[in-house]
Amino acid sequence: MSNRVYIIGAGIAGLGAAHFARKAGLEPVVLEASDRLGGRAGSIVHDGRSYEIGGKNFASDWALFNGILRSFHDGVFDDQHPNFHIVINGRLVGLEKKATLAGSIALARRIGVRPALRFRRLMREVSERRGQLGYVGEMIGDLEASWDERPLAAHMPRALATGPLRMFTVIMGAAEPDEFSLATLMLLLASFGKGSHHSLPQTTGHLFERLASECDVRLGHRVTRIRDERGCVRGIDGEGPTGPFAIDADRVILATPLHRWPVLMPLDAGLEDAVGAIPYYPLALMNADYEREVFTPDMNSIMFDPASPLGHCSANRTYRRHSVRFTLSGRMARPLLREDDARLADRAQAAFARVHPLPGQPRFVHVERHLGGICAYGFHYSRSRRRLLAGMERIAGLALAGDYLFGHNMEGCLQSSLAAVLHLTGERDAYASTRGYPEQGLAARPGVDASGTLGQAA
Ligand SMILES: Cc1cc2nc3c(=O)[nH]c(=O)nc-3n(C[C@H](O)[C@H](O)[C@H](O)COP(=O)(O)OP(=O)(O)OC[C@H]3O[C@@H](n4cnc5c(N)ncnc54)[C@H](O)[C@@H]3O)c2cc1C
Numbered sequence: 001m002s003n004r005v006y007i008i009g010a011g012i013a014g015l016g017a018a019h020f021a022r023k024a025g026l027e028p029v030v031l032e033a034s035d036r037l038g039g040r041a042g043s044i045v046h047d048g049r050s051y052e053i054g055g056k057n058f059a060s061d062w063a064l065f066n067g068i069l070r071s072f073h074d075g076v077f078d079d080q081h082p083n084f085h086i087v088i089n090g091r092l093v094g095l096e097k098k099a100t101l102a103g104s105i106a107l108a109r110r111i112g113v114r115p116a117l118r119f120r121r122l123m124r125e126v127s128e129r130r131g132q133l134g135y136v137g138e139m140i141g142d143l144e145a146s147w148d149e150r151p152l153a154a155h156m157p158r159a160l161a162t163g164p165l166r167m168f169t170v171i172m173g174a175a176e177p178d179e180f181s182l183a184t185l186m187l188l189l190a191s192f193g194k195g196s197h198h199s200l201p202q203t204t205g206h207l208f209e210r211l212a213s214e215c216d217v218r219l220g221h222r223v224t225r226i227r228d229e230r231g232c233v234r235g236i237d238g239e240g241p242t243g244p245f246a247i248d249a250d251r252v253i254l255a256t257p258l259h260r261w262p263v264l265m266p267l268d269a270g271l272e273d274a275v276g277a278i279p280y281y282p283l284a285l286m287n288a289d290y291e292r293e294v295f296t297p298d299m300n301s302i303m304f305d306p307a308s309p310l311g312h313c314s315a316n317r318t319y320r321r322h323s324v325r326f327t328l329s330g331r332m333a334r335p336l337l338r339e340d341d342a343r344l345a346d347r348a349q350a351a352f353a354r355v356h357p358l359p360g361q362p363r364f365v366h367v368e369r370h371l372g373g374i375c376a377y378g379f380h381y382s383r384s385r386r387r388l389l390a391g392m393e394r395i396a397g398l399a400l401a402g403d404y405l406f407g408h409n410m411e412g413c414l415q416s417s418l419a420a421v422l423h424l425t426g427e428r429d430a431y432a433s434t435r436g437y438p439e440q441g442l443a444a445r446p447g448v449d450a451s452g453t454l455g456q457a458a
Pocket of ligand 1: 008009010012013014031032033034037038039040041053054055056057058221222223224255256257260283284285327370374401402403407408409410411413
């Protein structure tokens, strides 16, 4: 019986799964449709300089992300912006990430005293519950039960929902406040991580190259079907650089956005509903470099308002203030995302220039569309999650990893990667809790049959 596990997708979830699979003594093979590592957290290189085209920042308390970094990185990181500005009624309002009196007063002057106080109360509540709030466990279920089916826009003063709270729905789910539940918002706020936030000086590309160097990664291999028979995974079909391929496989980790699952294998109607209940909203990320600095040390990150096609713009790094990451997200952006690069770039820059000047034309522009979107979890997320995992368990040899299981940040993806490997090596309830980095490796579990799958062992 082969030790092989096939992993579909070379994003952080897929390459993370390969890393943990090796620790469990398995032989991972990663099949990636595109010609690039990293998926939505990947990077590009232009003129010898690297730029992230999606996910970039991480928190100092992320156990798995930092655990992987420790094995090869010197630990010198770039810091994330200490503050941000938000466009409210056409004006920029500066807010410190840490709640300050000056910030509260500035906010109260723009949105009113009551909404500003409500905002601070919500942030305090999240911070107090941070230890308990997670994508797993009862807390999210309890929280969901305490809010009705209406979106957060219906529960909060308008000025708060379309201002500071929208800042989070757009940045964390590319969604509007009327598309997001309050419980999910609290979950997202709590899950981004405590401690300090950083990025890698050499960009995420450094991490992905390292992870890919540990295993067999096949770029340009698009999987078109996961074959199963009588509730067991049997193989993978796809298109590679030299033509179609068909591989026999009894262990597969699907590490793509959730909506790829029903495309790759037929699911029963209930399971398809559970997949459909978790929305993904599309967005685009544009990197642009200018001759002169766009931002200042005090102003390096801007959240835009609902009328703008821009969700968020920031300096690439606090010390690269001439280099801008434009995020086109939210309802106004969606109809524009398929426009050609030049037109999209013009729109982004025109929207930006309405609130802050740009110094002429950029000397470099790269537009990356994430049309598959980012996960926005939806209402009663915990119920959908349970249904998804129950559906997965009915297919022996299949494990799921991705942004929809433990949070759509890089740590959440890695937690799902570890859970997927543990599931395939026979651990019951592998998705029921988050874990620390397995420094000592992952022991093969007794009581698992030769294929290593729980379903077949039971
Ligand atoms: C603009 C933006 C900013 C973000 N900022 C942050 C941040 O600062 N910090 C943070 O932690 N997170 C951030 N995120 C979120 C984070 O990037 C994602 O949660 C994470 O990258 C998702 O990883 P994944 O491996 O689950 O999916 P993906 O990265 O989408 O990887 C899936 C891979 O599967 C491949 N694939 C799909 N279908 C097939 C197929 N049929 N066959 C073979 N391969 C296939 C895809 O090509 C892709 O490479 C951001 C995301 C975006 C878009």
